[in-house]
Amino acid sequence: MAKKKKNEEVLPEGMSRRQAKLAARAAERAALERDPRPYGGLAMEADLVALQEFVPSAFAEIKVAGVDRKVYVATVLPGAGAALVRDEEFGGDAFVGLQTAAHSHNPNRDLAYALNWLKTAKPGETLQAAVADGSEPALDSLLSATDTLDVQAHEDFNWWLPEGTQLNPQLAQSMQAANDSILPSFPVTGDFDGVAWWIDPGEKAHIRWVRTDDEDKLLQALARIAAAGELLLGEGTKFAGVFRTHGIAVPVWDLDPAVAVSEYGPLLEALDKRIKAELDNDAALSPDERKALQNIKSRQVTIR
Incomplete structure (x- = not known):
């Protein structure tokens, strides 16, 4: 098969062959770029x-x-x-x-x-x-x-x-x-930042709390509260860690599935106040707080 002559190539109007190639490569790079916080700037x-x-x-x-x-x-x-x-x-x-x-x-x-x-x-x-x-x-x-x-x-x-x-x-x-295929899932309502969902996959339930704070400040705030032994949502709960998705952090707790979803609203409100109080705390972390922060970061996973 005869090769297509260069002068028969269809180029974008007003572009040279070199300009067209550069534009095509730029478009390919743009398609592969990942927006660090895709929904950032939206209240939703x-x-x-x-x-x-x-x-x-x-x-x-x-x-x-x-x-x-x-x-x-x-x-x-x-x-x-x-x-x-x-x-x-x-x-x-x-x-x-x-x-x-x-x-x-x-x-x-x-x-x-x-x-x-x-x-x-x-x-x-x-x-x-x-x-x-x-x-x-x-x-x-x-x-x-x-x-x-x-x-x-x-x-x-x-x-x-x-x-x-x-x-x-x-x-x-x-x-x-x-x-x-649906696992029992319900939103936790209350006056706190972000949105929280309760889910029960079986043996133990979880709360996933999607927050839009600066990630570094949030992790430090959680570490300070954890070092004080207060990063809990009531008796029988356990802070399971944090995962990152779409540029924001999502703290997770393990729960007793027998406890009603409605009971966690006031507990999240109280914890939200603690977190807000620590977000702008610029004091150096104590040794226990640094250890708690290292523990949180070592178990953090990124979904996408």
Whole structure:
């Protein structure tokens, strides 16, 4: 096969061959770059992180610039798809999933891609994959930085289907399998920073507390409290450590699953006050506090 002549190459208008190659390489590098804090700057940051990383079944209404219909951001959609718009006979509402089968390094850009798709999507259409390709607008141009989420937690995925939908045996079996996979998970309510979720995978329950503080300051605050023997959420609880995801830290506690979720709200409020008091403590760490900090960091893991 004859080689394609250089003068037959189709180049971007106004670009030389060298400029086109440099632009292509820059685009490739940009696609591989990871935003250090993808949802930073949004008041809903902690909720988005929780919904994307460990909440099984929940959704919340969001306002999207340029989209007239109701839009809900959800944990996961059928088939782990990216977005869908219901038929008009079922209200025409739109849903965007955060836990998707296909994604890029930057969930904020993927979410922006899916939300932007809704601007032209028609009732009944679905978007299976929303992998950012550079065509999507910035997320903060679609979502207000000050908007918060009113997350509705569910113990099943029945909300996937509009009310009154008739299930054939195959679909009913698939729905049952999805529902059976859900671990009991509930938000912990209270007047404290961030968002906390209680989850019971079996032998012991956990609380995962998504906080948006500066990570270094938060870890030092936790270390000071741990050194004082007060990094607990009541009798029979244990501080399990901290994991990092999407640029923020998530402290975790092991709990007795027999204790009601509602009892942890006041305990988190009290601990939140302790943490806030220590966040701006610039005093040097004591030997015990340094040891506690080293212990926390040595067990810290990064999800993504």
